Amino acid sequence: MATPRFYAPLDLAADAVGRTIELPEAVAHHATRVVRLGLGAALTLFTGHGGEFATTLAHVDKRGAAVRIDAFDPIERESPLAVVLVQAIAANDAMDYAVRKTTEAGVSAIQPLITARSAPLPAGERGDKRHAHWQQVAIAACEQCGRNRIPAIHVAQTFAAWLAAASGDAIALLPEALHDLASLPAPAATMALLVGPEGGWDAAEMTAMRTRGIATVRLGPRVLRTETAGVAALAAMQLLWGDYR
DSSP: OOOOEEEOOOOOOGGGTTOEEEOOHHHHHIIIIISOOOTTOEEEEEOSSSOEEEEEEEEEETTEEEEEEEEEEOOOOOOSSOEEEEEEOOOHHHHHHHHHHHHHTTOSEEEEEEOTTSOOOOOHHHHHHHHHHHHHHHHHHHHHHOOSSOOEEOOOEEHHHHHHHOOSEEEEEOTTOSEEGGGSOOOSSOEEEEEOOTTOOOHHHHHHHHHHTOEEEEOSSSOOOHHHHHHHHHHHHHHHHSSOO
């Protein structure tokens, strides 16, 4: 059985080995009440700054839990391929899926995008809560897949605002595109991967992408759902240019 992994936003360095530390309240609850780990259980902590800590559950009571830090491993599981998913906002479960699965597949960052046909994003506090929720989805995916660095989930932008600030290479998925991923050269730097909404890009957005010189590619003869397309494209990109080889 794999050792349970938990994200702990703590200020820890390799010299913390040998110390006993209190777990953050949320981590302690998850480890002892949800996963039901007992005294002496092994668990892995990562702080999001790289590497991971092997620890042993040393103390549990109603107020919280503490672990002894046994070892630090500087291991990294990040892809050498830097891809930012620029994802048109989808309905709740679909957006969660896109965030979760592309994090597992090694995405570097995620930019939620407000487009003409994307799902609505609530304003104010409700919108902030959705952003925080996507961050937690990415954290949970890192806990599961072994990543020790959490991809940034940027604040949602309109398509026009993103396009005005964008630099570097970018490709957009389009079912009717003439080219596929294999026809493109390997990216020399960070690549933006644009995934449109359920209703597709509108005419003005397509014109703006062509003006900007963004290449469009297809993923075979089948039309994929918005939450599936980014995952499939990222997996193909990892096979072509990343760490799936």
